[in-house]
Amino acid sequence: MRDFTRQEAEAVLFEAEKMEALLKTPEKCSRILPNRLVANMFFEPSTRTSQSFQAASSRLGAKTLSFHPQSSSAAKGETFSDTIRMVDGYSDAIVLRHAHEGAARLAADISEHPVINAGDGGNQHPTQTLVDLYTIKKLKGKITGLKIALFGDLRHARTMHSLLFGLSMFGAEMMLISPPSLSMGAPSIREAERKFNAKITAVSIKDLPQADVLYVCRVQKERFEDPREAIAAEGAFRVSAKLLKSAKKDLAILHPLPKVSEIDPIVDDDPRAKYFGQAKNGVPVRMAVLTRCIIGKGAKKRGQGEVVRFSCRNASCILRLQPAPQGGILGADGVARCRYCEQPARG
Numbered sequence: 001m002r003d004f005t006r007q008e009a010e011a012v013l014f015e016a017e018k019m020e021a022l023l024k025t026p027e028k029c030s031r032i033l034p035n036r037l038v039a040n041m042f043f044e045p046s047t048r049t050s051q052s053f054q055a056a057s058s059r060l061g062a063k064t065l066s067f068h069p070q071s072s073s074a075a076k077g078e079t080f081s082d083t084i085r086m087v088d089g090y091s092d093a094i095v096l097r098h099a100h101e102g103a104a105r106l107a108a109d110i111s112e113h114p115v116i117n118a119g120d121g122g123n124q125h126p127t128q129t130l131v132d133l134y135t136i137k138k139l140k141g142k143i144t145g146l147k148i149a150l151f152g153d154l155r156h157a158r159t160m161h162s163l164l165f166g167l168s169m170f171g172a173e174m175m176l177i178s179p180p181s182l183s184m185g186a187p188s189i190r191e192a193e194r195k196f197n198a199k200i201t202a203v204s205i206k207d208l209p210q211a212d213v214l215y216v217c218r219v220q221k222e223r224f225e226d227p228r229e230a231i232a233a234e235g236a237f238r239v240s241a242k243l244l245k246s247a248k249k250d251l252a253i254l255h256p257l258p259k260v261s262e263i264d265p266i267v268d269d270d271p272r273a274k275y276f277g278q279a280k281n282g283v284p285v286r287m288a289v290l291t292r293c294i295i296g297k298g299a300k301k302r303g304q305g306e307v308v309r310f311s312c313r314n315a316s317c318i319l320r321l322q323p324a325p326q327g328g329i330l331g332a333d334g335v336a337r338c339r340y341c342e343q344p345a346r347g
């Protein structure tokens, strides 16, 4: 999301509306990207992101190349950068999900074609955020000024980190609700405040009645060093029918999915539960993203900012897996961050 301005994000949302209208025609598709090949490279599990990118590519007349890390040469020990170079040679764009933070940025540096970040470790998930912003705008008619409660594992969820920037950019007010061990990291909050003058407050679940949107996420088990802590955290929060009694009648409940135990299944029948419609919006939004990256203005853009000396210490950075030139980008908030994983210096 750091690569986007509000104007650019708005352009994607506008384009996505047109794509949604297209999906409602009897043809349901348009040959906007004929004969293009989109490589879907998911090094981490995915249902919605990978399927909606595949669906979006097909609806645009493009074809997809699939990739399964366990049955690819990655399992034989091929380096990340070699794999990316190969696939870049076969395709017109790469959609990449990886457990290491900054993997998409490094892949974009290596490849000739555009790389779309479909989730990099706990860092960012920008296309999910565009889906979230699109969904909120569609349901509420606006984003600016809305009170949005972010509820769940705010520490580890890339969806929450991306969304914090997206909502800040659009001038929403954010209410952070989480158990103390899962709270949003201070650097992310400071960055959003400095860059966008964002209104962010940490509140308790008792403040839910003020919220216009409740955005929930699961405990990100795979990002915990100690699995026992993840199990303990899972029991620490849950959206139930009882909890929702005090919430607004027109509250929108969103979730990037998959949901595990953090939402009582009975809530699915509450008309305020909008997460399945949100997932459906993944197709038109990703159609807009693919079009913009492959034939539009969004192609091959680097993050803005002055390049500075920087040595990354983040244990989850792609540099731990794939050596590459170190370096940092000085952000608009005056903080230097690793050019790949975007984490500020630690300690």
Ligand code: NCD
Binding pocket: 048, 049, 119, 125, 128, 158, 159, 217, 218, 220, 256, 257, 258
């Ligand atoms: C999310 C992800 O992968 O970060 N899923 C998705 O893309 N919709 C959320 C999650 O896994 O919790």
